[in-house]
Amino acid sequence: MLKTFKPSVDWLLVFVPVAFLLEYVPAWHNPTALFICAGLAIIPLAGIMGRATEHLSEHLGQGIGGLLNATFGNAAELIIALMALHKGLIGVVKASITGSIIGNILLVLGAALTAGGLKYSEQRFNRTAMHTSTTSLMMAAIGLLVPTVFHYSGVGVTGDTWKPEVAQKLSLGIAGVLFLTYVFTLAFSLVTHKDLVSGKTHSASDAQSHSPSGEPPWSKAKGIVVLLVATLFVAWLSEFLVSSVESARAQLGVTEVFIGVIVVAIIGNAAEHSTAVWMAAKDKMDLSMGIAVGSSLQIALFVAPILVFTSWFLGHPMDLEFTIPELAAVIIAVLIVTEISRDGKTNWLEGVQLLSVYLILAILFYFLPGGH
């Protein structure tokens, strides 16, 4: 994914040393402050990872570069989720998957369409490329729906009781299908139909030319070093974030689900947010929508399956069964974005409608009694 930064976001890097001080200076220990600072510090680092990926992609040619982008685009979310999974915080991991999907579709895209719509009465985008994305999103929603359908149908209607081991196998199977779908979608957009979705691939060259900073291409070595260092710091700060989540949650008086769906999701997707809004304001709607919807897709079809597979090795097997509100949120988000994108045109009201749906869901998750 393309990550371009307005100066403001990079300033958040000051929170990197602050977070380290809060963690390692005993006198300053305060979980809530640590949680907030680690979260704020991850935002610019996620952006830097994205930028490094972009620059590296350029050295690797469009095919491999696109693949690299598609794989590392949501690396920050993946790292945070792996840390949480390692600590057995499965509820937070699932909630952050839900939150990333709906956050990108509703909050990021809603803000982008509103920002764009305030400047332009009507903005147009490539309907065909979006159609492929919304269909894939619908598939992802179906994949996440089925384990819950399984749970509720196993209970009650039949005499048999629902068994976690079977749910686990079912989730593994579905994760496999979703992952394959991701591979096929990549093959479609990077190989067989790359012209069709050219507006959506936001290749490195596009990223460059749209870059507000207009920075020159990085060398391959610089790209690799920056990517490694940024990844290391994101992992480190994710550790802090995850270790302080429980205390912060209790102190702030919100539920684990709210933290996962709203807070973690906003931290992980702040970079996409900033870029998508920026692009929409410049009337580059294909890029803007591609970033928002593509990021949701990547979470659902790539990050979620990877987490299911990895969870087996970490000894905390995670299934793909979501709570009813999480599922409802994903289905609602997918249906409304499908509806909004069907005519190839956007306006400010559509942006406001997406934001309103996000607000309604945020209210729901705020009031929801705790615990997965």
Place this chain on the structure above:
Amino acid sequence: MLKTFKPSVDWLLVFVPVAFLLEYVPAWHNPTALFICAGLAIIPLAGIMGRATEHLSEHLGQGIGGLLNATFGNAAELIIALMALHKGLIGVVKASITGSIIGNILLVLGAALTAGGLKYSEQRFNRTAMHTSTTSLMMAAIGLLVPTVFHYSGVGVTGDTWKPEVAQKLSLGIAGVLFLTYVFTLAFSLVTHKDLVSGKTHSASDAQSHSPSGEPPWSKAKGIVVLLVATLFVAWLSEFLVSSVESARAQLGVTEVFIGVIVVAIIGNAAEHSTAVWMAAKDKMDLSMGIAVGSSLQIALFVAPILVFTSWFLGHPMDLEFTIPELAAVIIAVLIVTEISRDGKTNWLEGVQLLSVYLILAILFYFLPGGH
């Protein structure tokens, strides 16, 4: 909303004195007859309120006039609901909200498309205007879905029990968001994009020119007096309607929900029905669909929030939690109208399909065991 009447509907005014006699002459007291006569008498009065609003709008200019139309378009439904709320008949109020939404989308629009389709092989409408409306409808359905998701997720999955006070706060929050959406939708269609949806605003001048009676514009004074008198009578007759609903229900052997969803909804929307069918038969599809869908939208985004807010002052707090059949009916209606309207063309089969869905839902509500 534009209310134009074929002579037949105004004849129902004879039921106004009949209803008063049934209420105030002790010997004639009969709740079922009163219920039926009050219902029939409200139909033409709702139409007259609509006409007076139209005429007044013309004196107030397009902006304020459009706002007046948008606010008073469903005044009869609002008055009936407020009366029912005052008596604590919350089940009837919720059922009539559901009924008005699905009645306008399925029954009114279905009848209009069928009537139009019998004369014209294919009829066209402004797809862009309808797209805005169906997206808003989808948002409304989401708003009504969330409190029920909240209820069912609070029970069972978590140890916590669902609490009515929290459901109440959630509903207030959602009602606020829906109301804001209504304000934004009005701003969109009356201010920023009024040309785009010009086919949908059915301004007073359109109404005039399409009016079958071709009546000359009323004076401002006449408009105000007629509006006040008609509103007074509608309120009075709503009193009768609501006070007799329980006895009538028992005597007719149908449930409270059936009364609300089917009977009250038909009474409150008869005026829209008559006008939408008339316009479709004249191939004015933008007006016809605008009336049907706009009326549903107004119920969901304006009347329902107003009722939630008002219910607090009346001492019978109403939340936005609907029963599963009501919710299923609204979601089904919104999905099918979205599907039917997506190609900008209509034919008789689409009308029959909408009517069939209405019939299926009416059968469901008929057989449903009673009580909210």
Place this chain on the structure above:
Amino acid sequence: MLKTFKPSVDWLLVFVPVAFLLEYVPAWHNPTALFICAGLAIIPLAGIMGRATEHLSEHLGQGIGGLLNATFGNAAELIIALMALHKGLIGVVKASITGSIIGNILLVLGAALTAGGLKYSEQRFNRTAMHTSTTSLMMAAIGLLVPTVFHYSGVGVTGDTWKPEVAQKLSLGIAGVLFLTYVFTLAFSLVTHKDLVSGKTHSASDAQSHSPSGEPPWSKAKGIVVLLVATLFVAWLSEFLVSSVESARAQLGVTEVFIGVIVVAIIGNAAEHSTAVWMAAKDKMDLSMGIAVGSSLQIALFVAPILVFTSWFLGHPMDLEFTIPELAAVIIAVLIVTEISRDGKTNWLEGVQLLSVYLILAILFYFLPGGH
């Protein structure tokens, strides 16, 4: 429906005598083998019935011929279901209705789009004709959803308990509406708008000209005799299939629902499958999609109601209440095909997406604990 066969399918006729031997030679008795052979033998016979219907249609003129096609297109499924109903295997019947609907939409259409998409980068079809079909499909899904909504709303929310007799009446009413919808859809596509959907009627002459065998038209007598003989054999073999289903199920270690949804549905729709894929490979997308979607429609709006009506006379009254996974599968299939067909273009990824959804649902039904 048009049934054209590549040589391979007709070879399966060798299983007809094998099935008879397995049933009537006591020493060879083996329920699982019988189940498999009877299933394989029905596939080419269903195709022959289809071909005979096509040839007969040609003698009867387009109107009556279209009606004959529409009525006998899924005769094999209907016969198998009637046999199962006669034995009281209501769970299998319902599962096979679900399976036929999703099998045609997801498996048959998915395979067709993939096959076509591997040869052509993009294929186009008549969006208007498909729009009518997907709307009808949505109606059918609504009809199947309502009895289940009824069941779950009757329990819990109200004090009343859900009563099977009422569910039965509700299902009869809905079956009536669905059947009427089918009649209206036929009137629309065969009478009032036959030009509009000409790409979808796949009339006998089309069938002829597309027939890979290029066989000359059959005489009326030959058509009738072949149809009668094939029907007789399909009925006979369905007897075997249904009588062995229980033993085969136990021996293969799968559930009744899996047999119904996946196995029986594949047997009954193999003919459609072969033809739809063949047509897609020749870029005749209107025919290909018309067969797949039309067959689903016929199951939902014609076969299912007929089975509900017939079940009353057979003494095993069947309602239209489906399990939650069955219902979810139908709704998912209808939504995804609606989404995929909305732009009038197809590509291989859309085919793979449909197949992936089918695979996810097959995994669900495989793991689902048994019993309706």
